[in-house]
Amino acid sequence: MGIITGGTRQGHEPELTGVVIRSSAGHLLVAVDGTIWRCQMRGRLKRGKRQSQTVAVVGDRVRIGAQDPHAEPPRGVLEEVLPRTNRISRMAARRTGGHVEQVLMANLDQVVAVQSIAEPRPQTGFVDRLLVAAERFGVAGVLVLNKADLPEPADQKTMWDYFVSMGYKVLRTSAETGQGGPQLADLLKDRVSLLIGASGVGKSSLLNLVEPGLRLRVGEVTGKTGLGRHTTTSTELFPLAGGGFIADSPGIRGFDPWAIAPRDVRDYFPDFAEPQQACRFRTCLHRDEPVCGVKEAVAKGRIPRWRLAAYLSLLGDLEERAERLGPRKRP
Known part of the structure; x- marks a missing residue:
C-alpha cells in the first residue's frame, strides 16, 4: 500500500499513486510511500448522479496530482479511483x-x-x-x-x-x-x-x-x-x-448488505449449503415451501432457530428493498 508509481503528464502536475487513509466531505488523506498527502476531489468526479455515497473511501488505491509537494502536509488533487479488488x-x-x-x-x-x-x-x-x-x-x-x-x-x-x-x-x-x-x-x-x-x-x-x-x-x-x-x-x-x-470505524447499529438479490441471500449462509440440497424446489427460500431441507435441519437441531430467523429477517428486508426499487433497479 502507498507506493509511488511516478510519472508526469506534459503540462500537468506530477502524478502519484497512493492509498486513502481517511475520507471526509470531499477531503482525503492519501498515503504515498510513507508521506501523507492532503487532497481535494477533482470537480468532475463529483458531478452527475452517483449510486455510491462516496467517490473514494478508506482503502481505495487512487491516482493523485501533486499541487504543492512542499506544503506541510503536501497537497494534491484526486484524479482517479483505481479498480477495487473487493x-x-x-x-x-x-x-x-x-x-x-x-x-x-x-x-x-x-x-x-x-x-x-x-x-x-x-x-x-x-x-x-x-x-x-x-x-x-x-x-x-x-x-x-x-x-x-x-x-x-x-x-x-x-x-x-x-x-x-x-x-x-x-x-x-x-x-x-x-x-x-x-x-x-x-x-x-x-x-x-x-x-x-x-x-x-x-x-x-x-x-x-x-x-x-x-x-x-x-x-x-x-x-x-x-x-x-x-x-x-x-x-x-x-x-x-x-x-x-x-x-x-464509527459505531454502527444496523447493517443492510448491498448488492444482494433476495433469491441469492441463501447462498451466503454457508451452513445452508448442504441441507438445502434436500429441498424439493431449487428455488426454495426456506420460508413456507414444503419439503425444505433447511427447515428440517432446524427441526433436528443441526441449525439453530436463531440462525434461520436471522436469514428470514434479512430476506424480508431485501425483498422490501427490491419492491421499492422496482425490477429494473434491483442489484
Whole structure:
C-alpha cells in the first residue's frame, strides 16, 4: 500500500499513486510511500448522479496530482479511483430509499466484527448480516468478543460456538485485563483489516491494546440506554508496527448488505449449503415451501432457530428493498 508509481503528464502536475487513509466531505488523506498527502476531489468526479455515497473511501488505491509537494502536509488533487479488488458495503440510511450504497472500506483482507459479552449486549442478527456482506465480496470474516472479563451467558457461548463450527475464527478478548491481546495482534499482522461494531463494544480500546501508540479516544456505555457513545467519527486506516493496516470505524447499529438479490441471500449462509440440497424446489427460500431441507435441519437441531430467523429477517428486508426499487433497479 502507498507506493509511488511516478510519472508526469506534459503540462500537468506530477502524478502519484497512493492509498486513502481517511475520507471526509470531499477531503482525503492519501498515503504515498510513507508521506501523507492532503487532497481535494477533482470537480468532475463529483458531478452527475452517483449510486455510491462516496467517490473514494478508506482503502481505495487512487491516482493523485501533486499541487504543492512542499506544503506541510503536501497537497494534491484526486484524479482517479483505481479498480477495487473487493469492498464491504451496506445500504446507506433508509431515507435514501435503498438507492445509495455506503462503502465502508475497499481492498481489505478481513472484516473483524467486534461484539461485547455485555454492556452493551450483542446485536441480534448484526453479525449474520455482516458476514453475508463479507461472503458476497470475498472478504474473510473474524469475530472478536470483547469484555470477556464479564460473565458470559450460556446461550451466547452456544451461539458463538456455532460460528466456530462454520469455520469462522472467534476470539475472546478483554481490553480491561489484556486477555486475547497477543492473539488479536497475530490475527491482524500483515493483513488489511476493518474493525466494525456498535459504539461501546470497545473497538478503540482493543486497538490501543494491540497498538498502544495510536492512543485512540475511548468512550463509555451510557447507563440510560445501555449503548455506547461515538468516539470514532470517521473511518481511518492506521499502519501496525508488526505489519499490516487496521481501520477503526464509527459505531454502527444496523447493517443492510448491498448488492444482494433476495433469491441469492441463501447462498451466503454457508451452513445452508448442504441441507438445502434436500429441498424439493431449487428455488426454495426456506420460508413456507414444503419439503425444505433447511427447515428440517432446524427441526433436528443441526441449525439453530436463531440462525434461520436471522436469514428470514434479512430476506424480508431485501425483498422490501427490491419492491421499492422496482425490477429494473434491483442489484
